[in-house]
Amino acid sequence: MEFSILPGVVSAVDKVLATAQNGLEVLRLGGLDTGTKPTPFQVVETENMFRLRRYFPEDPGTGPHVILVPPPMVSANVYDVTEQYGAVSILHSAGIIPWVIDFGSPDREEGGTERTITDHVKAISRVIDIVRETTGRDVHLGGYSQGGMFSYQTAAYRRSAGIVSIITYGSPVDMLGALPLGLPANIVAPGAEFMADKVFSHLSLPGWMARTGFQLLDPVKTAKSRLDFLRNLHDRDALLPREDQRRFLEADGWVAYSGPAIADLLRQFVVHNRMVSGGFVIDGDLVSLAEITCPVLAFVGEADDIGQPKAVRGILRAASSANVYESRLPVGHFGLVVGSKAGTNTWPRTAEWINWQSGDGESPSEIEPMREVDDSGKPGGGVSLSSRVTHGLGAVADAGTAAVGEVFDAASSLQRTSLAVAQESVRTVPRLFRLGQIQPGTRISLGKLMSENNKRTKDSELFLFENRVLSHEQVNTRIDNVVAGLISCGIRPGQHIGVLMDTRPSALVVVAALSRVGAVAVMLSGEWNLSEMLRLAESRVIITDPSHLDQAAEHSKQVLVLGGGSGDSRAIAKADGHNIIDMEQIDPDAVTIPTWYRPDPGLAGDLAFILFTRAGGKLSKWPITNHRFAMSAFGAASAAGLSSSDTVYCLPPLHHASGLLTTLGATVAGRSRIALSNGVDAETFTTEVHRYGVTVVSYTWSMMREIIRSPRFSINNHNPIRLFMGSGMTAGLWEEVLDSFPSAKVLEFFATADGSAILANVRGDKLGSMGRALPETNPVQIAAVDPRQEALEVGENGYVRRADVDEVGILLSRARQRFESSSTVLRDVFTSHDRWELSGHLFKQDADGDYWYMGTASAIVRSSDAYIFIPPIEDALSRVKAVDQVVAYSVGTPGNQIAIAAVTARAGEEVDTTKADSITVTQLRTALGTLPAKQRPHLITLVDDIPVSESYRPLWVEMAKRGVPAPGPRVWYRDAEGRYRRYTKTAAAELNWG
Known part of the structure; x- marks a missing residue:
């Protein structure tokens, strides 16, 4: 009797044996042996940060050169994962000479775990110089993911010098515009700031953790890929074409990521989103993508959940001076550079682009100018549901999922809106609460606020000037050094010290140092009568810069000179009969600090500054207490919504209230950066707005006229400015500013000289209106005026009548802080026992409750x-x-x-x-x-x-x-x-x- 084995049984046994054999190979070798060999390359240069590979070294080549930059946590082999679809092979076959930067693995390189963004950008810039010197030709620069971000940053850092074009693959620019997994920016940003300051400044990311993090960003695809591999483990022929790619993703493709570089990425480009706004810092220089002038090609993955389309397309707004193109592919993040679609689409299109930009080819059909795309209706920054399904992310979805998704999207939208409101409250309410808690004996001053900020974020930037950057710690150290110099010159608390300086970092440091000592800064103006100002302020000492030395020496016998140079590089002339001291020559370490010195002793009721006003040609002093300063600082910061992500551009002089109170004060209260300008100039304004990443511009009176009406004024609509804040702008100029900056608002302030009333047009929707009183400042009312008697009008009940709607009257503010009332205080005005300060300013109030300035009673x-x-x-x-x-x-x-x-x-x-x-x-x-x-x-x-x-x-x-x-x-x-x-x-x- 004969027995036969069923064919199905044989097939099953063969599958089991094949699975066992292939599985054993995977366990022993980490994967299947594909027989492929790396593309030949030669390391032509080795430095501390990189090894530079030139692929196909035996082929001298005559075509264009491209430098490819990998992300910092991905191996440089990402451009040569598969022989058939590898970037370097395809580019070489198109006549292009590929160079690849290998950063190595930081945990295996000397000093690797201390690398920063600056180190990477400078390394890429160095490679560009090496290739140009070697070949005598400019280069194309390409990068995948953060390697593309590095490419953008390097091009901006070099002002595009030596770069023919930039090509990026899934490289986000508008980081907060579309975060991975659709995470809300107002949740991610605070968390990113915490991680940058508390975690990654001390901890690097090992390779296995980088791999795990990448996989967690797309968990469905990761699980599906592994399941497919196991299900096909018996079929070696089916697995081999994708085996090199799988091994790269699962093991070989990942390297460590330096902690300081991660912290830098989070702080500059996630928390503050400065790839879009500009004003990020590379090697101490301020840099903006707006300074990229070479053409840009950005590859967009329509199913990319990491470099989301909206985030990638942020380059269109950021690089406003460049011609920006895009090419779209229905793939995810990794599929842009590795795999069959990359081999048949990405790299051939890249080759066409490079040859076209080098003058050796036609315009590629699959590449088109990038245009604004409205992604607001799409979850996840423009990654549509259909793209996700096509890519495999929606493989488990059914017909009902779409409907559920719509409900989820609506709920997410509502949640994001609520979180935005909550975040604004978190930022604003503490300031207003602190303002409301200030009492006469409360310690508060400019110096104290700057000390607090230094303790919170000492490494963050504070002053931007002439392309230089000074951190909170650097500024605080400079303040303390100037304090030592002031003490050695005999300056004591309460003393009135004149300040005659241009608006430069040294001037702000002097004002803060006087506050830290407890002295009173008398803010002098060079255009007014110095002798009269010194007499009114009872000041005998002037601190000046070298440019104002002669003027200061003419009006004061004791002059202290600071700024404008140091050491032996300058000689300060000593006039006869004058005590002129060059403070730059004082060694702060050699100064003995007296026992009376107590840093930041100023109380709310203490005099902090003296400003000056001129009404009808008559000069008057304007005393500012610490409380008055705090009211302006916290009030303006809250009204403007200032945060650490803002850069405030200071146009007014420091001796003007808008410069000292609204700009410097609000910036310190908002923990923002302050950018100082050398003057009001249209070309300088345009350049510095982008380079510094200016989000808020402070002004006075007709200052903006000098800029927007200049024939040299030209600015892109994608500039980062969101707000203009100041006082005195006419309605016509206001209207023109809004026309020139469609995305911005104007925040117009009004404040009485003693600070008893502070109004602000926070909504900015009524041109010329002064808005309403800021929260936690004194309430205001308009009292009716008897025109015949030119006095307050008393009603039949014996109390002053409140002005009707649109009736012009005198502005009164409720007198809360008795310790600093410098104007006339009236009692029993509108009701029994009330107290109101008389401002001398005329206002009217419209039906909506907004106030309109009608001038001073004297004018x-x-x-x-x-x-x-x-x-x-x-x-x-x-x-x-x-x-x-x-x-x-x-x-x-x-x-x-x-x-x-x-x-x-x-x-x-x-x-x-x-x-x-x-x-x-x-x-x-x-x-x-x-x-x-x-x-x-x-x-x-x-x-x-x-x-x-x-x-x-x-x-x-x-x-x-x-x-x-x-x-x-x-x-x-x-x-x-x-x-x-x-x-x-x-x-x-x-x-x-x-």
Whole structure:
């Protein structure tokens, strides 16, 4: 009897045997032997940070050269994983000479675990120089994932020198725009900051952990890949084509990642997202991707959950000076560079791009200019559900999953919105709470706030100036050194010390050092009478910089010089009879610190600064207590929503309230960076906005006019500015700023001299409005005024009447802090036992509760038939497109004054009624049409120039000195109906205003 074995049994036995045999090989060797060999290369240069590979060294080649950069935690072999689909082989076959940077594994390199982003960027820059010197040709620079980020950063660092083009593969730029797994930025950013400061600054990432982290970012694909491998373990022929790729991902492809480099990545490019905004730091230099000028090609993985499409496309906004292209593939992160689709798409397209950019080929059909894509409706930064399913991530999904996903997306959106509100509250509420808790005996001052910030984030950047970066720790050390110098020069707490310096880091350090000692900084202006300021402030000592030394020595017998150089590089002239000390020559370590010294002793009620104002040509001192400083600092920081991610660009001089209180104070309170400019210049502004990553610009008066109306002004709409904050901007200039910066808002502040009232137009939706009182500052009210008596109007109940809606009255602020009231305090005003400070400023309140500034009580025009308010006139005329500057003022004696508005024409404009775009009487009349006839100026005159102060405030006093304009074709007068007519000699004789 014969027995036969069923075919199915034989097949099953064969599978078992094959599985056992292949499994044993995997266990013994780590994988199946594919028989493939690495592509030949030669290490042509070895340095501490890298080994430079030149592939196919036997082939001299005549084509273009490309340098490929791997991510720091991935082996350089990522460009040669498979023989058939490897990058270097495909590029070489297209006539391109590939070079690959091998960073090695940091845990095996000397000093490797201490590497930073700067080390990687400088290494790549060094490689570019080596290849260029060797070949005599510029190079193309390409990078995968963070290797692409390095490529962008290197190109920006070099200002594109020596680089023909940049090619990146799944390299995110807008890190917070789309994080892996759709994680919300407002959750990730604080966690990333903690990890950067507390974990990775001390700990590196081993290779196995880097591999595990990468796999966890795409757990479904990882599990599916392993399951497929096990299910096909019996079929060697099916496994071999993907075996090299599998082994690379599962074991061979991963290296350690330096902790400081991770911390740098998290801090600069995740927490602060400075790949987009600019202002990141490489080797102490400020760098912006906006300075990339060579063409860029970004490969976008439509199913990439790590380098998500929205994050990758951030390069379009960041590199605003470059021509940016993209090529899309239906793959995930790793599939962009390794595998069959990379071999048939990515690398052939890369070769076409390189040859095209080198002038040796046609424009590739699968590469197109990158355009703005609205990814707002897609979860995960633009990775669509269909892309995920195609890629295999949705293999377990069924028809009902899509509906559930929509509900989940809606819930996630709501959650993100709630978290955004919560985060803003977390940032703002503590500031306001601290502000509300300040009492006369509370220790608070500029010096103390800077000390606190140094303890929190000593390594973070604080001052940016002339492309230099100073950290909190560096600035704090400098402050302490200057403190030692001040003490050695006899400066003591409470002493009034004049400060006459340009707005430079040394000036800010001096002000902070005086605060730390407990002295009073008297902020002097070089354009005003120094002797008068010193007399009013009771100051005999001036701290100055070398550029103001002669001016300071002319008005003070004791002058301390700081900044502008040190050591033997300069010689400070010693005038006869003067005590001039070069503080840069003082060795702080040699100074004996006295026992009375206590750092940052200032209490809320103590005098901290003295500023100066000039009203009607009269100079007055403006005392600022520590409480007043804190109110402005915390209030402005909260209103502007400042955080450590912001860079505030300071245009106003430090002796102006906007420079000292709004800018410096708010920056310190918000723990932001402060960028200082050498002056108001359109070209400098454009360059520094991008290079510093400026998000907030502080201004005063007509300062922005010098920038946006300059013929040299040009800025891309993708600039990082989100806010302009300051005071004194006219409605017309405000409108033009918003037109020039569509993504920004204007935050206009108003504050009384003693700080009892602080208003801010936080919403920014009403041009010209001062908004409302900031939270935790004094409440305000408008008291009605009796125009006949020019006094507060008392109602029938005996109390002062509150002004009605749109009625002009005097602004009062509730008197809370008795210890610093420097203005008139009234009692029993609106109710029994209430206390209000009289401001002397006129306001009206609209139906929405917003306040509108109407000028000071002293500047009101008292004509024979009406009171005329200056600010509404200036706002109205400023909105005439042909008008450049405007200032309104009065001439004559009270009761018989006339209101005059002077305007200048924009460059190229003429007074010609036949031209629609010139200044015409019709345009002026139309602009003033919203004002009642009697509230319009009596005369409008076109002048050649309007002088402005150092803070760009139009000097109406200088204009008033010119008297009533002479009759002529450039002057118009208001008739009885409120219309404007030519001011002729006949009209002048009839009106008799001269």
